[in-house]
Each structure stands twice: as C-alpha cells, then as structure tokens.
Amino acid sequence: ETGVTQTPRHLVMGMTNKKSLKCEQHLGHNAMYWYKQSAKKPLELMFVYNFKEQTENNSVPSRFSPECPNSSHLFLHLHTLQPEDSALYLCASSQDGGRGYGYTFGSGTRLTVV
Amino acid sequence: SQQGEEDPQALSIQEGENATMNCSYKTSINNLQWYRQNSGRGLVHLILIRSNEREKHSGRLRVTLDTSKKSSSLLITASRAADTASYFCEPQGGSEKLVFGKGTKLTVNP
Numbered sequence: 001e002t003g004v005t006q007t008p009r010h011l012v013m014g015m016t017n018k019k020s021l022k023c024e025q026h027l028g029h030n031a032m033y034w035y036k037q038s039a040k041k042p043l044e045l046m047f048v049y050n051f052k053e054q055t056e057n058n059s060v061p062s063r064f065s066p067e068c069p070n071s072s073h074l075f076l077h078l079h080t081l082q083p084e085d086s087a088l089y090l091c092a093s094s095q096d097g098g099r100g101y102g103y104t105f106g107s108g109t110r111l112t113v114v
Numbered sequence: 115s116q117q118g119e120e121d122p123q124a125l126s127i128q129e130g131e132n133a134t135m136n137c138s139y140k141t142s143i144n145n146l147q148w149y150r151q152n153s154g155r156g157l158v159h160l161i162l163i164r165s166n167e168r169e170k171h172s173g174r175l176r177v178t179l180d181t182s183k184k185s186s187s188l189l190i191t192a193s194r195a196a197d198t199a200s201y202f203c204e205p206q207g208g209s210e211k212l213v214f215g216k217g218t219k220l221t222v223n224p
Binding site: 002004006042043045088091092102103104105106107108110 | 117147149154155156157158159162168202213215216217
C-alpha cells in the first residue's frame with residue numbers, strides 16, 4: 001500500500017445514478033489531486049486541493065463535484081455521468097508540491113458508466 | 115506547469131536486456147521525476163533528480179539529466195518481466211500540479 005487509499009476499486013453505475021469516490025491519505029500531506037485516465041489518453045488533471053482549498057479546476061464538467069473536508073480526505077461526487085466518463089480515476093497527494101519526495105498515488109477507481 | 119514528452123512511445127525488449135527511455139521538456143526546471151504505472155493501477159514514484167544533478171542511481175535504475183538539452187533519460191538495467199509498465203517523466207518548474215505526457219510503454223518479454 002502506498003499510503004493513499006481509494007475506494008471503491010471498481011464501480012459500475014448507470015447514467016442516472018449518484019455515487020462518490022473516496023480518497024484517504026495518512027501521510028500528512030497538504031495537497032491532494034484527482035486525475036482521470038481514459039483508454040489511450042494521457043493522464044488528465046481534474047482538481048487540486050491545498051490545505052482543503054480548491055486551487056485548480058481544470059475545466060471539469062459540473063457532473064463531477066469534488067469535496068475536501070480536511071487535508072486527509074478527498075471525495076469525487078458523481079451524478080448524471082456519460083459513458084465517455086468511464087475511466088480510471090486516480091487520487092494523489094503531495095507535500096510541498098512534491099518537490100522533495102514526489103507524489104503518492106492511490107491504486108485508482110475503475111469507473112464504468114453504462 | 116509543463117509536461118514531459120517521453121520517447122519512444124513503446125519499447126519491447128527481452129528479459130535481461132537494458133531499457134532506455136528519454137524525456138524532453140521545454141522550460142527550465144527545479145527537478146525532474148520519473149514514475150511507473152502498472153496497467154490499471156496508480157503511479158509509483160521512482161526517482162527524483164534535481165536540476166543541479168547530472169546523474170542519479172537507485173538500484174537498477176539510472177537517471178541522467180542534461181539541463182542544457184532539456185532532456186532526461188531513464189535506464190533500467192537487467193530488465194525483468196515485472197518491469198513491464200508505462201513510464202512517465204514529470205519536469206517541475208515550481209508549479210505544484212503534475213501534468214503527464216503519454217509515457218513510454220515498456221514490455222519486457224520473458
């Protein structure tokens with residue numbers, strides 16, 4: 001385990017469902033990130049949180065709604081998704097922007113929208 | 115922030131051979147990091163090299179950095195089937211966010 005835990009590992013949801021992805025880190029990091037990885041595409045940064053404050057929203061559609069209640073937890077709330085939203089969603093955390101020891105990633109949530 | 119461009123996009127070698135992949139970037143950096151991603155999993159941080167360093171080793175990994183050419187290379191010696199993965203470089207110039215390229219997909223055949 002990397003110290004960043006993502007749940008669930010796999011999720012299948014219908015287009016009208018509402019679900020949430022969870023990310024938890026116990027590394028004492030102050031920044032957390034959501035990334036999306038679609039098949040045959042580079043990793044796409046979605047959101048960045050520093051000390052619980054959102055500092056980056058990379059033009060993500062409003063059907064993705066992040067929440068960061070504290071520096072250790074990050075959620076991604078999903079509603080009325082489209083099939084093209086099917087992807088691997090990765091959470092990462094870092095301390096001081098990752099300049100010292102890099103970023104730590106979770107194992108991801110494989111999301112399938114049907 | 116900037117993203118690194120990895121080259122080649124795909125590399126297939128036999129177990130025991132060395133694998134070399136390259137990374138190019140555009141603007142000045144403070145450090146550069148390499149990550150590995152096994153299929154369908156998260157990224158794992160491999161090694162960080164600072165802008166004032168030219169070479170760094172970690173086990174079977176050797177990373178070089180040439181800031182004048184804005185390039186870096188990752189060498190994996192005596193490769194193993196378990197090294198099969200995608201490898202990404204991440205040049206850091208001060209921004210806190212990571213932006214990734216397409217990576218190099220390495221296949222090590224037993």
